[in-house]
Amino acid sequence: MKSRICLILVLVSIFCGVGMAGAALPGPTEQLRGTIDRIIETLRDRSLPRDEMLSRVSVLVRSKFDFWAMSQRTLAVNWNRATPEQRQRFVALFSQLLEDTYRERIGSYTYQNEYVKYISEKVEGTRGEVHTIVVANNEIPVTYRVRLKGQEWLVYDVVVEEVSLISNYRSTYNEIVRREGMDGLLKRMEQRIRELQAANKKGSAQ
Amino acid sequence: MKFHVLLVAFWCLAVARPGFALAAGEGDASGEPAQILQAAESDFPAREMDLPQDWSAGGNESEAPGKDETQPVMASEPVSSEDSDQTPDLDPRAYHDLVREDDADFNDAEDFTNGELAMIKVADPIEPFNRAMFWVNDKLYFYLFKPIARSYRVVPEPARQSVSNFFSNLGTPVRFINSVLQLKFQDAGTELGRLVVNSTVGIGGLFDPAEKWFDLERKQEDFGQTLGHYGVGSGFYIVWPILGPSNARDTVGMAADFFMDPLLYFKMKPLERGGLRGLDKTTDLSLDKDSYEGLKRQSLDPYLDMRNFYHQFREGRIEQ
Numbered sequence: 001m002k003s004r005i006c007l008i009l010v011l012v013s014i015f016c017g018v019g020m021a022g023a024a025l026p027g028p029t030e031q032l033r034g035t036i037d038r039i040i041e042t043l044r045d046r047s048l049p050r051d052e053m054l055s056r057v058s059v060l061v062r063s064k065f066d067f068w069a070m071s072q073r074t075l076a077v078n079w080n081r082a083t084p085e086q087r088q089r090f091v092a093l094f095s096q097l098l099e100d101t102y103r104e105r106i107g108s109y110t111y112q113n114e115y116v117k118y119i120s121e122k123v124e125g126t127r128g129e130v131h132t133i134v135v136a137n138n139e140i141p142v143t144y145r146v147r148l149k150g151q152e153w154l155v156y157d158v159v160v161e162e163v164s165l166i167s168n169y170r171s172t173y174n175e176i177v178r179r180e181g182m183d184g185l186l187k188r189m190e191q192r193i194r195e196l197q198a199a200n201k202k203g204s205a206q
Numbered sequence: 207m208k209f210h211v212l213l214v215a216f217w218c219l220a221v222a223r224p225g226f227a228l229a230a231g232e233g234d235a236s237g238e239p240a241q242i243l244q245a246a247e248s249d250f251p252a253r254e255m256d257l258p259q260d261w262s263a264g265g266n267e268s269e270a271p272g273k274d275e276t277q278p279v280m281a282s283e284p285v286s287s288e289d290s291d292q293t294p295d296l297d298p299r300a301y302h303d304l305v306r307e308d309d310a311d312f313n314d315a316e317d318f319t320n321g322e323l324a325m326i327k328v329a330d331p332i333e334p335f336n337r338a339m340f341w342v343n344d345k346l347y348f349y350l351f352k353p354i355a356r357s358y359r360v361v362p363e364p365a366r367q368s369v370s371n372f373f374s375n376l377g378t379p380v381r382f383i384n385s386v387l388q389l390k391f392q393d394a395g396t397e398l399g400r401l402v403v404n405s406t407v408g409i410g411g412l413f414d415p416a417e418k419w420f421d422l423e424r425k426q427e428d429f430g431q432t433l434g435h436y437g438v439g440s441g442f443y444i445v446w447p448i449l450g451p452s453n454a455r456d457t458v459g460m461a462a463d464f465f466m467d468p469l470l471y472f473k474m475k476p477l478e479r480g481g482l483r484g485l486d487k488t489t490d491l492s493l494d495k496d497s498y499e500g501l502k503r504q505s506l507d508p509y510l511d512m513r514n515f516y517h518q519f520r521e522g523r524i525e526q
Contacts, residue, residue, distance in 0.1 A: 076325070101504040163518060171326035171514040176506060188506045196503060 028128045028146045028153035029121045035064045036116055043111045054103055061102075066154035067095040069147060073157060074169045078177045086182050093189040100196040112136070128153060326514045329442040339445040340509050346448065347498060355491040366489050368412040373486040374424065375404050375411025380466045384427035388435045393425040400424065426523055429466075430459025434524035443513055451516040 042048065042056045071091045072079045079087065119131040126148040134140045145157035145164075157166045176185045330336060358366070378401045385394035403416040416422040433455050434440070441454025452460065464470070469479050505511040 097504065104503065105500065163522065167326070168511070168514060168518070172505070172507060172510045174325065175510050185506070192504065192506055199503065 025148075025151060027121060028123065028144075028148075029118050029130050031153045032064065032130050032144060032146070032155070033116075033118060035060055040111075040115070043109075054106060057106070058099055058103075061099075062095070064155055065095075066147060066149065066156045067091055067098075069154070069156035070094070070166060073166050074173055075177070076170055076174060078174055078182065082182050086186065089186055090182075090189075093186060093193065097189055097193050097196070100193055100200060103200050104196055326517055328513050328517045329440075330513065331442050332444065336443060336445040336513075337509055339447050340512070342447055343445065343450055344508075351488070351491060355488050355494075358488055358492045361492075363493070366492055369485070369489045370493060371404070371408070371414050372411045373482075373489070374414075375401065375408070376468055379468055380429075380463050381425055381427045383466055384429055384432045384463075385425060387429075387432045388427070390425075390427075393427070396422050397425055426526075428456075428459055429462035430456035430520065431524050433459055434520070440517065440520065443517070451512055453516075453520070456520065 039057055039060050042053055042060070045053070048056070068091055071087070071094050074094065075082065075090065082090065114134060114136040117133040117135060119133060121131065122129045128146045128148070130144045130146060132142050132144070134142050141161060143159040144155045145159065146153040147156050148154075157164050159165070173185060176188060180188075378397055382394055382397040382401070385391070385397060399420070400416040400422050403420060403422070404411050404414055407413075407415045417424070438455050440456070443451070443453050444457060445451050446457070449460070469482060501511060501515075502508045
């Protein structure tokens, strides 16, 4: 009898332990590191055709970035004024614009043993920051601002050398909205995407 | 090309402008109420959005002619691009990003439109003039300076880097004096140390052993920053022909720095001095990785972007 109780206790404690381990989410650094490592791996893999490499990186990036939150932060006040349709259009266009921009840049890049140092992380409730240093020719501090969504820490802003990159977009985009309205901004974004895609097509055709 | 272009994947802009290693921190909240988002998120007609339906057909490269009909008519604006008659291909995954927001178990009322959102505000009363000058500089860049810099690239990069180092070494007085004026004596000492090391071991400034071996990094200081350090505001934005973006404060700063240029005190004709300055700028341009082109390609309004960048860049420098 006693041994049975013991056994139950042991089992319960094991299950509790397992349960608790399962409940403890991997922290933002851990989650981000996984994705970044896979991105580096993809970039390193010279056997991949360029288009394949680009789309793999794109999948990885999209899995970790919260374009919805980023769009809100970019539009700020104007997000609240926009209609639901405009918001959705904006998120779709914004993420596409970012992706096409990066496609254009990544084309000429070759991996040269750059790596990432993870310095520290800060978590407050559902928001956090992951501080890293990218070591290339020189060291560039890059901070990822992340938010917890369900089980996942998703990036909603990137700060390179103390400057939030979203804030750059924000200033320009809101100025355009002020002058030309939300629809004017969306049109400009569409036009820009078209031109980038035309340029990228030319680039990959060569 | 630096690596974080990739890691930061999309945020190429700041990267593309290494000179604009921006350092402006984000300001404080502007306190917008948070409820609107929550209300709006719940009644999003996510499945009726007007995105192209043709997700499966070949991704970005697909150009099936029939596709246009399923797409919304958005092409009434004036466009210069060749394939202007079609809506840009949107990545299907963008659609998933939206759908994900409707996760039933996701109930995050956080509003990302407020909180630490800084808006860059730049006084620009002479915008028409500035835009005209921006246009002039743009043309000068593409039809004059860039072609020169491109042909200059036949000179191997290390050699051009040395030329750049040489001129940078000549700029020591500007950085030293302005460090002193801001009472940053440690920085002033660093600059002095750099001058000594690089002028001797670095063979007259051609190399930069001060940074490589002694960890003495160059301090970016000029008189515009000194003024800013003592609380002088930036005044209004101004684009000078050839010299590029500036503002009232930094224009005064440029004039003051002019007199700290050692070349001014050599016996030299103005034309010769101008030639050397030209060589300096051309060298820097040849070492630059087409960052202006990068900015232009992705920017919705290059003039505005440049204005914001310049402002952030300068404010960041002043804060340092």
